[in-house]
Amino acid sequence: MTARRGRAEPSSAKKGPLSQIPTWDAATGGVVLARLGPRPPLSFFTPAEEAAAGPLLDLLLARRHDDPPIPVLPVIDARLAAREFEGWRFADMPEDDEAWRRSLAALDEETKVRHDGRTFGQVTHGDRHRLLRHIQDLGSHDWYGMPAGHVWTLWSRYACTAYYAHPYAWEEIGFGGPAYPRGYLRLGRGTREPWESPPAEEPATETDC
Amino acid sequence: MEGPMSGKRWWRPATGTLRETLRPQGDVRARNASAWLPHVTRLRSDMRRFEDDDEVDMVVVGCGAGGATFTQRLAHAGWRVVCLEAGPFWDPEHDWVSDEAGSRHLYWNEPRVIGGSHPVPLGANNSGRGVGGSMVHFAGYTPRFHPSDFRTRSQDGVGADWPIRYEQLRPYYERLERELPVAGQYWPWGDPHPHPHAPHPVGGNGEVMLEGCARLGIRARVGPVAIANGRFGNRPHCIYRGFCLQGCKVDAKASPLITHVPDAITHGAEIRDGAMATRVVMDAAGRRATGVAYVREGRERVQRARAVAVAGYSIETPRLLLNSAGPGHPHGLANGHDLVGRYVMVQGAPQTAGRFPDEIRMYKAPPPEVSSEEFYETDPAKPYRRGFSIQTVSPLPITWAEHVAAQGHWGADLRSRMRDYVHWATLGALCEFLPQPDNRVTLADETDRLGLPVARFDHSQCANDDMLMEAAQKVMEDILRAAGAGELMTIGRYAHLVGGCRMGRNPEEGVVDSDLRTFAVPNLFITDGSVLPTQGSANPALTIMALADRAADRLVHGRVPEAPARKAARR
Ligand SMILES: Cc1cc2nc3c(=O)[nH]c(=O)nc-3n(C[C@H](O)[C@H](O)[C@H](O)COP(=O)(O)OP(=O)(O)OC[C@H]3O[C@@H](n4cnc5c(N)ncnc54)[C@H](O)[C@@H]3O)c2cc1C
Ligand code: SF4
Numbered sequence: 001m002t003a004r005r006g007r008a009e010p011s012s013a014k015k016g017p018l019s020q021i022p023t024w025d026a027a028t029g030g031v032v033l034a035r036l037g038p039r040p041p042l043s044f045f046t047p048a049e050e051a052a053a054g055p056l057l058d059l060l061l062a063r064r065h066d067d068p069p070i071p072v073l074p075v076i077d078a079r080l081a082a083r084e085f086e087g088w089r090f091a092d093m094p095e096d097d098e099a100w101r102r103s104l105a106a107l108d109e110e111t112k113v114r115h116d117g118r119t120f121g122q123v124t125h126g127d128r129h130r131l132l133r134h135i136q137d138l139g140s141h142d143w144y145g146m147p148a149g150h151v152w153t154l155w156s157r158y159a160c161t162a163y164y165a166h167p168y169a170w171e172e173i174g175f176g177g178p179a180y181p182r183g184y185l186r187l188g189r190g191t192r193e194p195w196e197s198p199p200a201e202e203p204a205t206e207t208d209c
Numbered sequence: 210m211e212g213p214m215s216g217k218r219w220w221r222p223a224t225g226t227l228r229e230t231l232r233p234q235g236d237v238r239a240r241n242a243s244a245w246l247p248h249v250t251r252l253r254s255d256m257r258r259f260e261d262d263d264e265v266d267m268v269v270v271g272c273g274a275g276g277a278t279f280t281q282r283l284a285h286a287g288w289r290v291v292c293l294e295a296g297p298f299w300d301p302e303h304d305w306v307s308d309e310a311g312s313r314h315l316y317w318n319e320p321r322v323i324g325g326s327h328p329v330p331l332g333a334n335n336s337g338r339g340v341g342g343s344m345v346h347f348a349g350y351t352p353r354f355h356p357s358d359f360r361t362r363s364q365d366g367v368g369a370d371w372p373i374r375y376e377q378l379r380p381y382y383e384r385l386e387r388e389l390p391v392a393g394q395y396w397p398w399g400d401p402h403p404h405p406h407a408p409h410p411v412g413g414n415g416e417v418m419l420e421g422c423a424r425l426g427i428r429a430r431v432g433p434v435a436i437a438n439g440r441f442g443n444r445p446h447c448i449y450r451g452f453c454l455q456g457c458k459v460d461a462k463a464s465p466l467i468t469h470v471p472d473a474i475t476h477g478a479e480i481r482d483g484a485m486a487t488r489v490v491m492d493a494a495g496r497r498a499t500g501v502a503y504v505r506e507g508r509e510r511v512q513r514a515r516a517v518a519v520a521g522y523s524i525e526t527p528r529l530l531l532n533s534a535g536p537g538h539p540h541g542l543a544n545g546h547d548l549v550g551r552y553v554m555v556q557g558a559p560q561t562a563g564r565f566p567d568e569i570r571m572y573k574a575p576p577p578e579v580s581s582e583e584f585y586e587t588d589p590a591k592p593y594r595r596g597f598s599i600q601t602v603s604p605l606p607i608t609w610a611e612h613v614a615a616q617g618h619w620g621a622d623l624r625s626r627m628r629d630y631v632h633w634a635t636l637g638a639l640c641e642f643l644p645q646p647d648n649r650v651t652l653a654d655e656t657d658r659l660g661l662p663v664a665r666f667d668h669s670q671c672a673n674d675d676m677l678m679e680a681a682q683k684v685m686e687d688i689l690r691a692a693g694a695g696e697l698m699t700i701g702r703y704a705h706l707v708g709g710c711r712m713g714r715n716p717e718e719g720v721v722d723s724d725l726r727t728f729a730v731p732n733l734f735i736t737d738g739s740v741l742p743t744q745g746s747a748n749p750a751l752t753i754m755a756l757a758d759r760a761a762d763r764l765v766h767g768r769v770p771e772a773p774a775r776k777a778a779r780r
Contacts, residue, residue: 024307025302025306025307025458027302027303027304027305027306028306028307028308028311031306031308031311032306032308032311059619059620060619060620060623061620061623061624062619062620062621062622062623062624084313084318085318085320086318086330086332086333087316087317087318087319087320087321087331087332087333087336088320088321088322088323088330088331088332089320089321089322089323090322090323090324090328091322091323091324091328091665091667092324095320129620132619136617136619153614153615156611156614156619157611157614160607160610160611160614160623161310161607161610163610164606164607164609164610164627165308165309165310165311165606165607169606169627170606172627172628173606173627173628173629173630173631174568174570174628174630174631175572175605175606175630175631176570176572176573178306178307178308178452179307179448179450179451179452180307180448180450180452180458180459181448181458181459182448182450183448183449183450184412184448184449184450184451184573184574185449186573187410187411187412187413187449187573187574188411188412188413188416189413189416189417189565189567189568189569190413190567190568191413191568191570192568192570196570198568198631199628199629199630199631200628202625202628
């Protein structure tokens with residue numbers, strides 16, 4: 001998910017989590033607002049891995065041209081470069097950085113076998129989609145030396161963590177964001193704070209990017 | 210099930226609650242003044258420091274639920290105590306954030322390997338690191354165990370009997386509930402009891418659970434949570450911001466960092482942060498512990514002590530003991546009967562979510578709101594033994610995305626379900642999985658940054674475990690449907706860790722005795738969650754604290770036969 005030139009920033013921020021920035025504490029603001037700023041260049045993924053990871057993440061998260069500009073690939077790259085793993089790995093999987101490298105290579109390998117030597121990044125959207133569906137359906141079966149299900153959760157965990165950490169994603173789902181020191185006053189079903197907005201409208205059907 | 214209260218007892222909850230609420234707090238303050246002292250961040254600058262060569266009375270490894278409680282009690286009684294903590298000494302205002310992804314530094318993220326037929330993810334799911342331990346980011350539920358939990362073997366033919374009875378722990382439950390303090394309605398299950406603070410108001414998720422349970426005639430209660438309701442000493446009221454699992458910046462939710470460390474520091478204990486224990490140091494014959502080796506700022510050092518308590522939780526405590534093999538202990542310290550690292554338990558924690566037409570906004574208010582222990586005990590009509598409890602859980606967006614993705618949703622499907630976040634309510638169960646010898650911690654071949662072998666945790670479910678998961682899911686689905694839910698989604702999960710160095714009546718049965726002292730080494734104690742022989746379906750933190758409190762109480766009053774510190778002092 002890279003070029004999204006010409007797209008307006010998501011909200012006018014009269015309501016929703018970004019309207020509340022002035023109420024956040026400094027430590028939280030520092031961490032969250034950094035996600036809106038520039039990102040360092042990639043340092044973990046090789047160009048070939050990047051070419052596979054980009055379309056993979058776009059598909060897992062169904063990114064669209066009119067999506068808010070939420071960086072996912074650069075965030076995962078930075079995490080893996082800093083070795084910020086999760087405190088565990090499956091005994092039948094390598095450590096997360098190695099698992100990413102191996103699974104992206106496997107993705108290209110599998111695509112090449114099925115599509116005359118073309119890589120994952122070179123085939124059509126529909127072909128990629130079918131391939132991912134196939135991998136998901138493998139469940140706990142082996143896929144290039146790793147259980148497919150464990151590869152799948154690795155991908156989706158990293159993708160979801162990067163995407164749903166972003167304030168634009170919070171606007172999309174109607175989440176209030178940081179709430180210290182303000183807190184909430186209106187608890188209970190069907191109640192909203194004056195600044196809380198409903199989730200974003202479901203966009204009209206359009207092909208994913 | 211809800212029914213008219215039996216004739217003459219109806220007033221008990223009312224008077225019990227009234228008495229508890231009106232109780233003067235003088236004894237609490239005399240025992241533990243933490244809530245009335247200046248903030249821990251300020252106390253720290255004047256903290257007493259010991260030299261490595263000072264032979265302190267006790268060195269404690271780990272400053273979490275068990276370690277911090279034990280440290281405070283001993284220091285309060287005048288013992289000279291150093292507590293080594295691998296993680297940082299938190300300053301809530303600057304180190305914690307009101308944000309999910311920005312809180313990963315609270316967890317134990319060092320490498321660990323998980324295996325078995327049902328591997329249990331660690332890290333954010335169950336292990337903290339830093340002063341306050343896992344309670345820094347625990348949800349805050351603080352139920353007691355039921356009396357039946359202490360004798361499941363003789364009563365239900367499964368699990369193990371504890372070497373102590375519930376009644377021996379009750380006074381410690383009571384005093385800790387007052388120190389945290391615990392807020393909630395009168396508790397009708399197990400040993401019925403009132404709570405010191407009134408129940409909190411509930412948000413949308415809590416309303417759903419109360420309504421669904423009411424419709425089905427299942428008793429549900431608000432609480433019990435270690436979150437002050439009203440001012441408690443210098444600690445302020447909860448602001449209902451919902452980030453309890455990211456560390457409470459407000460200081461409304463209890464963690465040892467604010468509930469026991471302040472009093473420990475004012476009584477001369479040293480909490481040494483950034484100090485990763487690598488080995489318990491023994492005398493040449495391997496009979497007595499003489500201190501703990503640890504790495505701080507890149508240097509290995511040894512803190513000398515008359516006695517040692519290990520409180521690193523169910524993964525790190527066995528790992529430390531296994532890494533401390535030496536003369537007299539070839540297979541790991543106190544592991545003569547091959548029990549160290551065995552019988553590690555997690556609770557099966559299936560999570561069921563329901564979609565409602567109106568907005569629930571489950572992220573508002575603390576995730577721990579309402580619970581039911583209606584299904585806690587063995588039901589003879591059921592094919593399984595023991596039971597489960599049901600509680601509200603309120604995942605924030607990233608955890609919620611994992612919930613949705615774990616259902617197999619991805620792409621446009623995932624995004625559109627996520628867009629619906631504010632309409633979902635989520636319940637979680639805690640199923641009492643049974644202790645099994647092969648659910649165990651061992652050392653893996655790989656090493657960490659310090660060159661120490663990392664822990665490997667293998668876990669598999671037994672048939673009883675599977676049946677509990679299914680039964681709990683069914684009840685949660687019924688509750689959500691009764692409250693008006695349309696679509697439902699359930700994922701399988703695990704929560705909490707206990708066991709790994711269980712207590713028993715003799716060395717064949719346990720690593721430690723009921724005083725939490727190892728059978729193998731008279732001046733080595735284990736004062737954390739790893740000593741639990743069974744886990745009930747209650748969240749474990751309060752019980753871990755109560756066990757550490759009881760052990761410390763008996764130690765300082767000389768009730769531990771041949772109290773090792775004394776014996777050493779007589780030398
Ligand atoms: C997300 C989450 C939610 C939870 N919710 C609840 C809940 O609602 N209610 C409840 O009762 N429980 C809950 N728990 C569980 C509860 O927090 C733990 O059971 C409890 O804190 C364990 O206490 P402990 O003393 O055994 O270990 P901990 O509190 O984990 O303390 C162990 C400490 O030892 C340190 N340590 C480990 N090894 C070393 C070493 N070698 N050298 C130095 N230091 C070391 C660690 O850094 C850590 O600080 C939750 C846990 C998590 C993760
Ligand atoms: S909801 Fe209350 S207890 Fe939980 S983190 Fe916020 S202020 Fe603390």
